[in-house]
Amino acid sequence: MNIALIAHDRKKQQMVNFCIAYQKILEAHTLYATGTTGKKISDATGLKVNRFLSGPLGGDQQIGAKIAENSMDLVLFFRDPLMAQPHEPDITALLRLCDVHNIPVATNIATAEILLKGLERGDFHWRTI
Ligand SMILES: O=C(CO)COP(=O)(O)O
Numbered sequence: 001m002n003i004a005l006i007a008h009d010r011k012k013q014q015m016v017n018f019c020i021a022y023q024k025i026l027e028a029h030t031l032y033a034t035g036t037t038g039k040k041i042s043d044a045t046g047l048k049v050n051r052f053l054s055g056p057l058g059g060d061q062q063i064g065a066k067i068a069e070n071s072m073d074l075v076l077f078f079r080d081p082l083m084a085q086p087h088e089p090d091i092t093a094l095l096r097l098c099d100v101h102n103i104p105v106a107t108n109i110a111t112a113e114i115l116l117k118g119l120e121r122g123d124f125h126w127r128t129i
Pocket of ligand 1: 054
């Protein structure tokens, strides 16, 4: 499965901790991330992460393009709901494309944990059909 990992600045440490906790599951998949998030994850875990541009410079849009091409199976996006983002339209567009293409998307760690447990259990095999 192709998994996108994205975190806003005040959620990045949480994303790193999440990736450490679920490294065993994540390492069996192909990981993608926005620029800064991906660097922090790979530095902390050694996981191979394919990095796009930083979010404000177009990284969310690049991940959106992968979704539109049916090349992304799962999106874990730890958003900061208490901080305005300069690239808010890009974020909205990315989440919209998840809905257009029925891509499972978590916008907080609680949902992300449930999705990864489902992934481990094989709940997403339908994505490969
Ligand atoms: O802004 C982001 C997502 O909207 C994340 O981008 P970075 O991972 O480059 O900080």
